[in-house]
Amino acid sequence: MAAITRFSKPLALSHIRRCLCSSSAAAAVSDESNPHVTSPFGNYKITRRDPSERNVQWVFLGSPGVGKGTYASRLSNLLGVPHIATGDLVREELASSGPLSKQLTEIVNQGKLVSDEIIISLLAERLEAGEAKGQSGFILDGFPRTINQAEILEGVTDIDLVVNLRLPESVLIEKCLGRRICSQCGKNFNVASINVKGQNGNPGISMAPLLPPSHCMSKLVTRSDDTEKVVKERLRIYNEKSQPLEDYYLNKGKLMEFDLPGGIPESWPKLLEALNLDDFEERQSAAA
Numbered sequence: 001m002a003a004i005t006r007f008s009k010p011l012a013l014s015h016i017r018r019c020l021c022s023s024s025a026a027a028a029v030s031d032e033s034n035p036h037v038t039s040p041f042g043n044y045k046i047t048r049r050d051p052s053e054r055n056v057q058w059v060f061l062g063s064p065g066v067g068k069g070t071y072a073s074r075l076s077n078l079l080g081v082p083h084i085a086t087g088d089l090v091r092e093e094l095a096s097s098g099p100l101s102k103q104l105t106e107i108v109n110q111g112k113l114v115s116d117e118i119i120i121s122l123l124a125e126r127l128e129a130g131e132a133k134g135q136s137g138f139i140l141d142g143f144p145r146t147i148n149q150a151e152i153l154e155g156v157t158d159i160d161l162v163v164n165l166r167l168p169e170s171v172l173i174e175k176c177l178g179r180r181i182c183s184q185c186g187k188n189f190n191v192a193s194i195n196v197k198g199q200n201g202n203p204g205i206s207m208a209p210l211l212p213p214s215h216c217m218s219k220l221v222t223r224s225d226d227t228e229k230v231v232k233e234r235l236r237i238y239n240e241k242s243q244p245l246e247d248y249y250l251n252k253g254k255l256m257e258f259d260l261p262g263g264i265p266e267s268w269p270k271l272l273e274a275l276n277l278d279d280f281e282e283r284q285s286a287a288a
């Protein structure tokens, strides 16, 4: 494990913005004569704004199974910024008749990986479209995955904060192995009841199972790739790829490690606290 950064105490959102963006903010100011930055992969025009004048621009990282999409989605609702999952962008483009859909269909049909260039084009297009609709800020989920992607992203927009959600590997494995799908209604459940005792200064982790209603109980199936061997391999590949990316953002002073203390009920308030958003709604209504 690499060095761990953690804000010693919660920082005000504005403070996070100031601290984490001082370098990019300076770049934005010096770039004032030409605020439109053109992506090398298209004629996308995304305005670089001073962080104090726009909403958050965050990235969420986390192992498969950690629940990254759930937390990113909840935060995006709270902050009123779009939750942009690159997996969704690819699926949407495939389903559309957009300029890249034909190319994407070929790539996917051949079982190839979608290139960084295509992903960043879709992302830049999404950001530009959002900006045109008056959207400000974003929470990215599923991108960047590599340093190369992170560097390309830097060329397109500024990232203020990278939140890395973490759970011990044993918990991730237990959680993935507990996944069940109802073969009739298609809903997802989880039968794992996780209760890790705190030790060696590490806090305990408890996660209640997400049990199905009785009419689904007898119809539960396990995904064929949710075996211990496959889950471990998925985590190994993820860690191998994400470690350099985490180090990249750590060196830029943008990484916030967050060890999830349990499921959503335990983790959500703590995450808000770590981001100093725990009284965000009250502050919003007070300011209104």
Ligand SMILES: [Zn+2]
Pocket: 182, 183, 184, 185, 186, 187, 215, 216, 219
């Ligand atoms: Zn069901």
